Amino acid sequence: MIELENVSFSYGGAEILSDVSLSLRPGSFHFLTGPSGAGKTTLLKLCYAALTPTQGTVRAFEAETATMDRDTLALTRRRVGVVHQDCQFLDHLTLSDNINLPLTVAGLEGDYAQNLADLMNWVGLRDQADQFPPSLSGGERQRAALARAVIMSPDVVLADEPTGNVDWEMSQRLVKLLVELNKMGKAILVCTHDLNLIRAAKALAPTRVLRLKGGKLISAGADL
Amino acid sequence: MSFFQGLWAFVAGDARAERTVPPSGYSVWLVVFAAAAMTFLAVFVSALSQTTARVADLWSQELSRASTLRITADPDAMEAQVAAALKVLDTTPGIASVQVMTLAEQAALLEPWLGPDVPLELLNVPAMIDVVEDENGFDGAGLRARLAAEVPGAVYDDHTTWRAPLVRAAGQLRVTAALALVLILGALAAMVALAAQAALAANAQVISVLRLVGARDVYIARAFVRRFTLRTFAGAAVGAVVGMIVVALLPNDATSGGFLTAIGFQGLGWIMPVILPFVAGVIAFAATRAAALRMLRQQA
Numbered sequence: 301m302i303e304l305e306n307v308s309f310s311y312g313g314a315e316i317l318s319d320v321s322l323s324l325r326p327g328s329f330h331f332l333t334g335p336s337g338a339g340k341t342t343l344l345k346l347c348y349a350a351l352t353p354t355q356g357t358v359r360a361f362e363a364e365t366a367t368m369d370r371d372t373l374a375l376t377r378r379r380v381g382v383v384h385q386d387c388q389f390l391d392h393l394t395l396s397d398n399i400n401l402p403l404t405v406a407g408l409e410g411d412y413a414q415n416l417a418d419l420m421n422w423v424g425l426r427d428q429a430d431q432f433p434p435s436l437s438g439g440e441r442q443r444a445a446l447a448r449a450v451i452m453s454p455d456v457v458l459a460d461e462p463t464g465n466v467d468w469e470m471s472q473r474l475v476k477l478l479v480e481l482n483k484m485g486k487a488i489l490v491c492t493h494d495l496n497l498i499r500a501a502k503a504l505a506p507t508r509v510l511r512l513k514g515g516k517l518i519s520a521g522a523d524l
Numbered sequence: 525m526s527f528f529q530g531l532w533a534f535v536a537g538d539a540r541a542e543r544t545v546p547p548s549g550y551s552v553w554l555v556v557f558a559a560a561a562m563t564f565l566a567v568f569v570s571a572l573s574q575t576t577a578r579v580a581d582l583w584s585q586e587l588s589r590a591s592t593l594r595i596t597a598d599p600d601a602m603e604a605q606v607a608a609a610l611k612v613l614d615t616t617p618g619i620a621s622v623q624v625m626t627l628a629e630q631a632a633l634l635e636p637w638l639g640p641d642v643p644l645e646l647l648n649v650p651a652m653i654d655v656v657e658d659e660n661g662f663d664g665a666g667l668r669a670r671l672a673a674e675v676p677g678a679v680y681d682d683h684t685t686w687r688a689p690l691v692r693a694a695g696q697l698r699v700t701a702a703l704a705l706v707l708i709l710g711a712l713a714a715m716v717a718l719a720a721q722a723a724l725a726a727n728a729q730v731i732s733v734l735r736l737v738g739a740r741d742v743y744i745a746r747a748f749v750r751r752f753t754l755r756t757f758a759g760a761a762v763g764a765v766v767g768m769i770v771v772a773l774l775p776n777d778a779t780s781g782g783f784l785t786a787i788g789f790q791g792l793g794w795i796m797p798v799i800l801p802f803v804a805g806v807i808a809f810a811a812t813r814a815a816a817l818r819m820l821r822q823q824a
Contacts, residue, residue: 371740374741383734390544405743406738
């Protein structure tokens, strides 16, 4: 579904990623680790075409992201759910409106009306539906971000440090949510520092752990 | 979807989609004010343009068939000279009517310069004869030649020397008014586009989130375009109404033999200030959409 082929990315003369290849297929579950500044978020952004590689090719659903027209790019992003570390909500909208946002922009609210109610229950935020994002806790925001990422039933879910601001109990709940999604056939890619999170996920589903080091992507499964 | 369905959908809007962009704050009210002020000015310029057009038509049509014979002579010979001139005019083909101006009519003409109660009978003022040609016209050069031979004190004036520059000036005024109207509407477009760009820049984070969830550029632009178009239309409507009221209340002095005409709109001319808010709305739509899409492309 998403493939990175010999991808390099430079910014301001510094090479962040070097000759990286990665394939996110249906039902795959990848963790991406590495120190801060290693390029995890950059790799994630390349996957949903927020960035274009300086070398190599990124393909999303068979189309090269660098040459996509802007409408195709938007339609592609609807098939990729993204959970940001800072969640990126619209603070003037209620939580339910934020979670519903992908459906709103796609004009599909009627078709997926039940999805919102189901998702609010699934992530345990039914009672917070009418609250505004700034009034929510870190864990609630992360769960809401995950709900927003999957409300359109995307083929791929990308999560950047989804447990960065939450306690261990909440991390466990988020892992279970991601594993459930993976079992539905979604490709999952999670960037994280949290080794406990990785171990917890490995106990629930087959996962592959990758590490970014010096701009190179290496397999890190044996370390865990 | 037909044009009118599309227009209605645009005006009605999509409340949920609309809410994705937060209120635009004071910049929107600046747009309303700018639209009102610009449309107010545009109404005045339109009134001026239409007035100059009417004046030019008046001068062109009414004076083009009229001419004047001025006879200067000693008081004793004046009556004979006038009679001779009338004889020449009576026998000139193409003249519809001639009228010798009375002293009272001459006094009325001179009153703006000399004041009332001027004793013209004591002054040796020239006699004046108004000549109006018929639809076939007459031979001006031939008439001049006959008058020179038979009425030596007569000076024939077909108003060409002063009518042409006046008509030309009126035409230039009209062109200038049209140019001013274009500049006013252009300035409105620039103001709306700048305000829209400011609103887009202020909402960079919102746009980033909308893109993240798969919003197309036209979707993001639509919320801004609709907002700025409707507010521009509302401001322009207020400006147009106030402008029309003020123009309607201007002094309506159509005296002086019809040379002066009331500044303002007449008949179908009132359509112009009525359509100005719609023109402003269309301009705002085009300017905001172009600015928004250009800025969204640059932000990618």
